[in-house]
Amino acid sequence: MARVVFEHVTKRFGDVVAVRDLSLEAFDREFLVLLGPSGCGKSTALRMIAGLEDPSEGSIRIGDRVVDEVEPKDRNVAMVFQSYALYPHMSVRKNIEFPLRTRKVGKEEREKLASEAAHTLGLETLLDRKPAQLSGGQRQRVALARAIVRRPDAFLMDEPLSNLDAKLRVQTRAELVELQRRLEATVIYVTHDQVEAMTMGDRIAIMSDGVLQQIGPPQSVYEKPGNLFVARFIGTPAMNTVTGPVVPEGEGLAVAIASSRVPLPAPYAKAVGDAGLTGVVIGVRPEHLTLASEGLLPATVSVVESLGHERHVICRLEDGQMVIVRQQSSEPAPGEGSMVRLATDLHHLHLFDVHTEQRIEPA
Amino acid sequence: MTFSGDSGTLGALADLGEADEAEARTPRQRGKRFGRRRRREIGLAYLLILPSLLIFGIFVFYPFFRNFYLGFYKTPPFPGLPTRYVGFDQYSNVLTSQDFVDSLKTTVGFALLTVPAGIILGLLLAVLANQQLRGVGIYRTIFSSTIATSVAVAAVIFGTLFNPVVGLLPWIGIDPKPPILDNPNLALFGVAIITIWQTLGITFILMSSGLQSIPDELHEAAQIDGAGPVRRFWRITLPLLSPTIFFAVVVGSIFAFQTFGQIDILTQGGPIKRTNVLTYFIYKTLRQDSNDGKAAVLAIALFAITFVLTLIQMRVLEKRVHYGR
Ligand SMILES: Nc1ncnc2c1ncn2[C@@H]1O[C@H](COP(=O)(O)OP(=O)(O)O)[C@@H](O)[C@H]1O
Ligand SMILES: [Mg+2]
Numbered sequence: 001m002a003r004v005v006f007e008h009v010t011k012r013f014g015d016v017v018a019v020r021d022l023s024l025e026a027f028d029r030e031f032l033v034l035l036g037p038s039g040c041g042k043s044t045a046l047r048m049i050a051g052l053e054d055p056s057e058g059s060i061r062i063g064d065r066v067v068d069e070v071e072p073k074d075r076n077v078a079m080v081f082q083s084y085a086l087y088p089h090m091s092v093r094k095n096i097e098f099p100l101r102t103r104k105v106g107k108e109e110r111e112k113l114a115s116e117a118a119h120t121l122g123l124e125t126l127l128d129r130k131p132a133q134l135s136g137g138q139r140q141r142v143a144l145a146r147a148i149v150r151r152p153d154a155f156l157m158d159e160p161l162s163n164l165d166a167k168l169r170v171q172t173r174a175e176l177v178e179l180q181r182r183l184e185a186t187v188i189y190v191t192h193d194q195v196e197a198m199t200m201g202d203r204i205a206i207m208s209d210g211v212l213q214q215i216g217p218p219q220s221v222y223e224k225p226g227n228l229f230v231a232r233f234i235g236t237p238a239m240n241t242v243t244g245p246v247v248p249e250g251e252g253l254a255v256a257i258a259s260s261r262v263p264l265p266a267p268y269a270k271a272v273g274d275a276g277l278t279g280v281v282i283g284v285r286p287e288h289l290t291l292a293s294e295g296l297l298p299a300t301v302s303v304v305e306s307l308g309h310e311r312h313v314i315c316r317l318e319d320g321q322m323v324i325v326r327q328q329s330s331e332p333a334p335g336e337g338s339m340v341r342l343a344t345d346l347h348h349l350h351l352f353d354v355h356t357e358q359r360i361e362p363a
Numbered sequence: 364m365t366f367s368g369d370s371g372t373l374g375a376l377a378d379l380g381e382a383d384e385a386e387a388r389t390p391r392q393r394g395k396r397f398g399r400r401r402r403r404e405i406g407l408a409y410l411l412i413l414p415s416l417l418i419f420g421i422f423v424f425y426p427f428f429r430n431f432y433l434g435f436y437k438t439p440p441f442p443g444l445p446t447r448y449v450g451f452d453q454y455s456n457v458l459t460s461q462d463f464v465d466s467l468k469t470t471v472g473f474a475l476l477t478v479p480a481g482i483i484l485g486l487l488l489a490v491l492a493n494q495q496l497r498g499v500g501i502y503r504t505i506f507s508s509t510i511a512t513s514v515a516v517a518a519v520i521f522g523t524l525f526n527p528v529v530g531l532l533p534w535i536g537i538d539p540k541p542p543i544l545d546n547p548n549l550a551l552f553g554v555a556i557i558t559i560w561q562t563l564g565i566t567f568i569l570m571s572s573g574l575q576s577i578p579d580e581l582h583e584a585a586q587i588d589g590a591g592p593v594r595r596f597w598r599i600t601l602p603l604l605s606p607t608i609f610f611a612v613v614v615g616s617i618f619a620f621q622t623f624g625q626i627d628i629l630t631q632g633g634p635i636k637r638t639n640v641l642t643y644f645i646y647k648t649l650r651q652d653s654n655d656g657k658a659a660v661l662a663i664a665l666f667a668i669t670f671v672l673t674l675i676q677m678r679v680l681e682k683r684v685h686y687g688r
Binding site: 050051052071072073074075077078079081083085087088089098099102103146 | 578580581583584585586587588589590591594598599602603
């Protein structure tokens with residue numbers, strides 16, 4: 001296994017910049033998730049590691065080797081495609097053996113390794129079938145078996161679970177992580193699903209429009225989103241973000257939301273004051289909001305969604321901005337159309353510059 | 364296949380329209396009504412296929428059976444004398460005659476010269492033109508362009524190229540003696556080359572579309588799995604292209620067995636019958652020898668060969684060389 005490093009990699013397709021100045025390292029034996037909405041350049045980044053696309057600028061290393069001039073077949077990485085890309089004319093066994101055949105592994109060794117891989121993924125009884133005779137989940141396993149059979153330096157996976165139904169996806173998620181730990185593999189995993197990213201990744205790299213937004217362990221990305229994009233992308237329901245001008249309030253500063261004032265805790269007020277910001281975006285996760293009579297912000301309940309174990313109360317502030325409150329089912333439900341007040345612990349606040357959209361750290 | 368699918372849809376649509384009403388009725392009423400509706404539908408179906416049935420009847424079925432019938436009658440040696448019923452004797456005589464066997468050999472030889480070479484060449488060009496290169500579209504257009512030339516045009520072009528005085532060979536300093544199309548050993552090659560060239564466009568298009576139907580990801584996966592271009596061609600491209608190749612072989616063979624234009628224009632079956640393929644043999648028997656009976660038997664033989672090829676094609680293509688999604 002080996003680490004994978006991007007150094008200032010840019011990829012253009014004509015006028016489209018698919019990946020812009022990406023610098024990133026996947027550590028040895030790390031499960032790194034590339035996360036972002038569709039079209040943000042995740043697949044392109046992954047394909048550049050495999051050598052299926054050449055960077056327009058910059059350089060990629062696998063282990064200690066710069067691979068810019070290395071053919072895909074000589075890069076010693078394995079890839080699992082979203083469509084699985086199984087060879088339709090070959091049996092499961094032949095599919096799994098294919099990477100070994102191309103590397104001239106002897107018959108005996110080949111059969112032994114293929115059986116091991118098949119065993120690891122529970123495919124023993126399916127070895128003589130053709131891919132067309134398999135279910136989606138089984139095909140996915142064959143694709144994985146074909147990837148692990150030859151101990152590559154790194155595994156590249158491009159949305160490998162997105163063709164499975166929801167239940168199988170949850171189960172396979174855990175199995176994939178188990179497999180990665182057991183093989184001590186370096187995995188670079190592409191997904192647009194932030195739940196997959198949060199649950200599977202040692203670290204998550206979030207991309208938008210070809211630009212890396214933030215990289216870090218799931219919890220730290222969740223707790224300290226570096227900018228508005230990350231804040232809104234990670235977490236379901238998404239973080240509430242309301243925008244307002246900064247106004248003086250007694251000794252300190254506050255953010256004006258319609259007729260109300262949200263006072264900024266002193267360290268934030270200092271940071272905002274020092275930077276001379278006139279407007280900010282306040283972010284609060286839905287689980288950090290409560291409906292309380294002494295709350296700061298008046299709002300009208302527009303819809304109440306019940307999910308069984310919890311409840312999402314969707315409210316409108318006086319100026320029309322939407323805010324979601326997450327409640328336990330045991331709490332009393334507000335009636336739709338009723339007036340409520342929203343409260344939060346001020347240390348749960350996230351603050352972003354309204355222009356740069358960057359996180360404001362308390363001074 | 365397509366036909367049964369269509370009629371299925373038609374039936375389903377009709378069912379859909381009456382489903383609500385049908386639900387409210389008792390089973391017996393429904394059965395009665397269904398019967399009437401069914402009869403109406405069948406009537407309509409026959410009405411709809413009547414025009415094509417007529418056309419097929421007049422231009423295909425009638426001539427076919429008429430031909431079969433003509434084969435039972437021996438054409439007299441001089442015009443004006445009555446024809447004589449000989450039944451299957453004429454079939455066995457003609458089909459065992461040296462003339463026929465020679466012509467059949469020539470035709471098979473012609474197919475063997477044109478079909479494999481044509482497919483290999485078409486495949487080669489298709490693989491080359493399938494690369495993602497700038498300006499490759501120009502080549503695609505050039506390679507497919509022969510589809511827009513007629514047999515006659517191709518024959519004239521190559522007739523000129525093969526010309527012993529103003530052709531290609533004298534131009535590069537070779538003096539072919541006798542000229543290719545007059546050389547008993549080379550004439551069939553000459554006609555084969557024209558045919559390969561003329562069918563290259565369609566073969567190229569067929570192979571290209573076959574190549575494009577192979578998902579890119581399979582090539583990419585094979586690349587990552589360590590396969591170089593040569594192995595990818597043999598292990599991925601060729602197996603996945605086998606249905607297309609098979610189709611091209613069968614259809615190409617049928618085409619080869621029906622070749623006529625270039626022979627008629629360039630060699631008229633000669634020299635010494637070395638290009639006397641079945642179609643030309645039939646034509647000559649009918650036109651020059653005015654031997655209707657014999658020509659009819661030859662035509663039936665050609666039909667039988669084509670028919671068998673078609674059967675093989677339908678059987679194999681529907682059954683074997685087909686990989687699910
Ligand atoms: N081969 C290509 N040619 C042209 N544009 C491409 C190509 N591949 C990707 N792109 C463009 O690059 C951007 C990123 O694509 P991609 O990496 O596939 O995104 P993602 O995997 O995150 O959905 C998109 O705008 C896409 O249209
Ligand atoms: Mg993608």
